[in-house]
Amino acid sequence: MAEKRDYYEVLGVGKDASDDDIKKSYRKLARQYHPDVNKAADAEQKFKEVKEAYDVLSDNQKRATYDRYGHVDPNQGFGGGGGGAGDFGGFGDIFDMFFGGGGGRRDPNAPQRGNDLQYTMTIEFKEAVFGKETDIQIPRTETCDTCSGSGAKPGTKPETCTICHGSGQQEVVQNTPFGRIVNRRACTNCSGTGKVIKEKCGTCHGAGKVKKQRKIHVRIPAGVDEGAQIRLSGEGESGVRGGPAGDLYIVIRVKSHEFFERDGDDIYCEVPLTFAQAALGDEIEIPTLTEKVKLKIPAGTQTGTYFRLKGKGVPRLRGYGQGDQHVKVTVVTPTKLSDEQKELLRQFSGTEGEATPQEHHETIFEKMKKAFRGE
Incomplete structure (x- = not known):
């Protein structure tokens, strides 16, 4: 021992x-x-x-x-x-x-707030930039219209539980070597509600709630970004015993764009330049989110240089104005040169004629063409 x-x-x-x-x-x-x-x-x-x-x-x-x-x-x-x-x-x-002896116990018949719901919405890149309005279908639990949430057949009503007398709790008394122990637990007769439904509603079968598909109109504000949440107050599941409905949270997912990339309120893109354009300078046309604009390329521009188009970015979600568009230029080195062009290059004349850019840069041109078309 x-x-x-x-x-x-x-x-x-x-x-x-x-x-x-x-x-x-x-x-x-x-x-x-x-x-x-x-x-x-x-x-x-x-x-x-x-x-x-x-x-x-x-x-x-x-x-x-x-x-x-x-x-x-x-x-x-x-x-x-x-x-x-x-x-x-x-x-x-x-x-x-x-x-619970003398302490406060939760009233089983008190109003209870409904559950919140979450819905994930995937939108296009430009829909996030400019906003959109749409309708969505949400499956949610709502108060039964037939019994108004009581769970009882129309014309009847729930009765007070005769076991717990409406408290929703049962007391179990045990005499032990250490004294008299009183346990309180949810009433098994009424499942802790304090009420008993003798004639159940034929629509909700006594639950007081039913599952429904509800159409909800949603406004996506301009400038919304990946991971943003939109709260629709009172569009969650209905409350219990007259309690308020929960809220609906819409989580935004944004598809990527072939030409534009986004960082906060700023837009980034990459455009190709020929060797001659970079060496001699030029004025080129750049697609933005809303239009085409002219961009002046100074002579001697190096690959990887960024140019800023002020106010051509994303509308600020909280505030005024817009972000900027940043244009990165990539100099495409020609791969097919005539003997004359090679000689001219050797003499640092700075011309490359009509040479075709490398194949791996062709995708840049293709993306830029789609951006011009507004895709």
């Missing part, structure tokens, strides 16, 4: 602890280890140990005897269970705290 631990050690107090200190420590540990609260395998044993220590140290005569003789005195009668069946060694206060 394992040797008993020192009672002061069990309660975590010193030998000079006051009665209040002992009581406070006991209540704390009793709450922690009570089997109805703590489901650990050793919780019940620890609870018994705490109870035994408190029974001794809370009694001045027993405490004095224990301080003198410890666990070995045959006349102490330690571990005898302390108070009678109706006295739980002060633990009744704690049980009231846990199981």
